[in-house]
Amino acid sequence: MHFRHSLHAAVLAAAIAGFVSSTAFAQKKYDNGVTDTEIRIGNIMPYSGPASAYGVIGKTEAAYFNKINAEGGINGRKINFISYDDAYSPPKAVEQARRLVENDEVLLIFNSLGTPSNSAIEKYMNAKKVPQLFVATGASKWNNPMDFPWTMGWQPSYQAEAHIYAAYLLKEKPGGKIAVLFQDDDFGKDYIKGLKDALGPQASMIVAVESYETSEPSIDDHIVKFKAAGADVFLSVTTPKFAAQAIKRAAEIDWHPLQIVVNVSSSVGAVMKPAGFENSQGILSANYAKDAADPQWDNDPGMKKFVDFMAQYYADGNKLDAATVFGYGAAQTLVQVLKHCGDDLTRDNVMKQAASLKDFQPDTLLPGITINTSPADFAPIKQLQMMRFKGEKWDMFGDIMSGDLTH
Amino acid sequence: MSAVEDVATQAPAVEAVPKRAMTLGAGTSLMVLALLLIVPLFVKNFIIFQMTMLLIYGVAVLALNILTGGSGQFSLGQSAFYAIGAYTSAILMEQYDVNYALTLPVAGVVCFAAGFLFGQPALRLSGVYLALATFALATAMPQLLKLGYFEKWTGGVQGLVVTKPDAPFGLHMSQDVWLYYFTLVITVAIYIFSVNLLRSRSGRAFTAIRDNEIAASAMGVDVALYKTLAFGVSAGITGVAGGLGAIAVQFVAPDSYTINFAIALFLGMVVGGVGWLPGSFIGSAFIIFVPNIAENISKGLSGAVFGVLLFLVIFLMPHGARQIAVVGQQLLGRLRK
Numbered sequence: 001m002h003f004r005h006s007l008h009a010a011v012l013a014a015a016i017a018g019f020v021s022s023t024a025f026a027q028k029k030y031d032n033g034v035t036d037t038e039i040r041i042g043n044i045m046p047y048s049g050p051a052s053a054y055g056v057i058g059k060t061e062a063a064y065f066n067k068i069n070a071e072g073g074i075n076g077r078k079i080n081f082i083s084y085d086d087a088y089s090p091p092k093a094v095e096q097a098r099r100l101v102e103n104d105e106v107l108l109i110f111n112s113l114g115t116p117s118n119s120a121i122e123k124y125m126n127a128k129k130v131p132q133l134f135v136a137t138g139a140s141k142w143n144n145p146m147d148f149p150w151t152m153g154w155q156p157s158y159q160a161e162a163h164i165y166a167a168y169l170l171k172e173k174p175g176g177k178i179a180v181l182f183q184d185d186d187f188g189k190d191y192i193k194g195l196k197d198a199l200g201p202q203a204s205m206i207v208a209v210e211s212y213e214t215s216e217p218s219i220d221d222h223i224v225k226f227k228a229a230g231a232d233v234f235l236s237v238t239t240p241k242f243a244a245q246a247i248k249r250a251a252e253i254d255w256h257p258l259q260i261v262v263n264v265s266s267s268v269g270a271v272m273k274p275a276g277f278e279n280s281q282g283i284l285s286a287n288y289a290k291d292a293a294d295p296q297w298d299n300d301p302g303m304k305k306f307v308d309f310m311a312q313y314y315a316d317g318n319k320l321d322a323a324t325v326f327g328y329g330a331a332q333t334l335v336q337v338l339k340h341c342g343d344d345l346t347r348d349n350v351m352k353q354a355a356s357l358k359d360f361q362p363d364t365l366l367p368g369i370t371i372n373t374s375p376a377d378f379a380p381i382k383q384l385q386m387m388r389f390k391g392e393k394w395d396m397f398g399d400i401m402s403g404d405l406t407h
Numbered sequence: 408m409s410a411v412e413d414v415a416t417q418a419p420a421v422e423a424v425p426k427r428a429m430t431l432g433a434g435t436s437l438m439v440l441a442l443l444l445i446v447p448l449f450v451k452n453f454i455i456f457q458m459t460m461l462l463i464y465g466v467a468v469l470a471l472n473i474l475t476g477g478s479g480q481f482s483l484g485q486s487a488f489y490a491i492g493a494y495t496s497a498i499l500m501e502q503y504d505v506n507y508a509l510t511l512p513v514a515g516v517v518c519f520a521a522g523f524l525f526g527q528p529a530l531r532l533s534g535v536y537l538a539l540a541t542f543a544l545a546t547a548m549p550q551l552l553k554l555g556y557f558e559k560w561t562g563g564v565q566g567l568v569v570t571k572p573d574a575p576f577g578l579h580m581s582q583d584v585w586l587y588y589f590t591l592v593i594t595v596a597i598y599i600f601s602v603n604l605l606r607s608r609s610g611r612a613f614t615a616i617r618d619n620e621i622a623a624s625a626m627g628v629d630v631a632l633y634k635t636l637a638f639g640v641s642a643g644i645t646g647v648a649g650g651l652g653a654i655a656v657q658f659v660a661p662d663s664y665t666i667n668f669a670i671a672l673f674l675g676m677v678v679g680g681v682g683w684l685p686g687s688f689i690g691s692a693f694i695i696f697v698p699n700i701a702e703n704i705s706k707g708l709s710g711a712v713f714g715v716l717l718f719l720v721i722f723l724m725p726h727g728a729r730q731i732a733v734v735g736q737q738l739l740g741r742l743r744k
Binding site: 047048049050055059083084085087088089090091094095098099101102103115116119120122123124141184185186189213215 | 456658
């Protein structure tokens with residue numbers, strides 16, 4: 001009896017294993033940071049310093065991995081998430097990356113935040129051949145598998161987003177006079193580049209470009225200049241505080257251009273409400289993730305899972321904060337990659353699996369937006385959908401658009 | 408309470424330091440040096456990297472110590488000179504293929520000039536006003552580095568990636584170990600130079616200015632010259648530290664050299680003991696390791712924990728690490744008796 005039972009079990013197990021994946025038969029192969037019971041994942045976040053608002057992303061991810069561990073882990077292995085503070089300082093990021101790789105011996109560094117910090121560690125990570133996976137920055141430089149095969153982005157790049165706005169303007173507002181206000185840093189300059197690239201020969205549509213520093217108390221002057229220049233399209237490449245100011249000021253001086261605010265400033269709570277809903281009607285933007293403040297997702301199964309997760313594992317977090325939605329989606333993508341790795345948890349295989357995601361959709365992405373990668377394509381999310389502000393919320397409209405210039 | 412006593416108890420802005428007390432004894436110095444030479448042979452590369460950073464920040468704090476502890480002038484603008492040094496090294500290495508070791512003297516000279524020039528207008532200011540003027544320099548620097556006009560060289564907001572040098576002469580050591588010993592040699596040279604500077608005629612002039620400017624000029628010290636000189640020397644040394652920092656971190660960007668860094672250096676000086684040169688390295692250890700400890704205690708409140716630790720240090724040891732050293736020496740002395 002016993003013998004037959006175990007024989008049955010063995011045959012069954014083999015059949016299941018063969019069915020699930022042929023890699024399951026492969027020998028267990030581990031790099032640093034992996035044992036039969038644990039996967040060590042490193043992370044660097046600005047928990048302190050000027051960008052500390054983003055620290056929420058790291059906390060959400062820690063909570064998400066707690067959830068995964070509580071549910072049994074990934075193929076029986078628990079995630080040990082080690083997250084350090086770099087205070088948004090590149091030299092500190094280098095120190096923390098080295099601590100993670102050499103001291104804590106993590107398998108990979110996941111979703112480290114900030115363009116300067118990631119630029120600082122990029123060369124080191126690639127020299128060490130340790131994955132720098134799904135970095136949390138919108139710069140377009142992370143999609144460069146030829147030179148940096150160990151570094152991969154996650155969110156749509158700022159340039160891709162600018163391409164979408166340019167395509168929209170070329171179609172809907174040909175001959176428009178575009179005014180651009182941008183923050184004088186890498187974030188702002190990436191949009192300018194993307195816009196000019198996509199407008200191509202029509203770049204002369206841009207009639208006024210002004211930059212501002214985050215230390216400026218007010219950006220009113222720039223808006224007045226735009227009106228004087230006769231612009232009828234206003235692209236606001238601004239962070240939330242300034243985006244709200246710009247919307248308000250334009251209304252005050254009775255300037256009513258077609259206004260586009262970039263994705264980071266599309267928050268209803270942080271931008272539209274302070275600027276005044278009456279001033280924000282008809283403003284355009286684009287998004288790739290669902291907004292927890294938007295009632296249209298109340299019955300969405302993906303968002304329900306997100307809200308349940310927040311209630312159970314990160315109760316003191318704010319589900320309306322876009323950063324929690326972001327952290328949840330990124331963490332879910334990593335879990336997907338690690339699941340695909342099976343028992344071959346080497347750094348090589350992690351990159352291989354990360355570069356072969358097909359139509360993966362985290363719970364928090366807009367319907368129709370999926371994650372696709374290939375060995376030549378290290379930009380997981382490339383699509384966005386345009387949206388228009390109406391009443392007290394955003395209405396999605398038009399097709400899911402891809403930010404590729406070649407499409 | 409006689410008038411004489413009143414005068415005697417009036418504490419000067421920075422307590423005068425006897426010449427001997429500015430350094431460690433020869434025996435202790437050699438012991439520390441031996442430790443610094445041997446330890447890297449036994450620890451992980453990551454620790455070696457941290458020790459390298461400790462030496463580099465230590466040199467930067469030392470430079471500030473010469474300015475504040477030596478000549479009594481405050482500066483919250485050291486991050487600006489550090490940035491100039493770092494960028495000088497990085498640009499020379501990456502854009503003009505200059506050997507990394509040769510970029511350091513250039514960084515030093517450029518920063519000496521920058522510091523000397525900045526010292527001219529700063530002459531009219533003293534105390535908190537000078538601190539404010541240098542503060543302005545530190546806040547302006549990251550934005551200057553972002554200017555489109557310089558972008559060709561500085562890489563703008565994206566910064567520059569620097570190649571780490573290999574060990575020369577076919578030596579079998581890792582880049583980290585080599586860079587550590589390279590940094591150590593430069594640190595020791597700068598340390599010896601600084602000690603001798605403060606003991607020299609110029610150093611005495613600095614001290615005289617620090618203790619009483621009017622008395623110093625009455626004695627024939629050219630106050631203007633020595634004040635700007637102190638600024639120049641301090642900036643020059645900071646520049647060398649900046650250059651080393653750029654090589655060790657392999658990256659320069661405007662965000663690396665914000666006002667926070669200037670404050671960290673100032674903090675390191677106070678914790679190490681104003682005017683006590685070896686303390687610079689203890690202060691440097693404080694600014695590197697204590698934030699990590701604070702983070703271990705609480706992630707969300709790391710800033711607050713750091714503040715509490717800092718407060719404790721200042722409250723219990725207002726003279727910084729020097730106080731511990733003095734007490735230690737007294738205890739040793741008693742034991743010998």
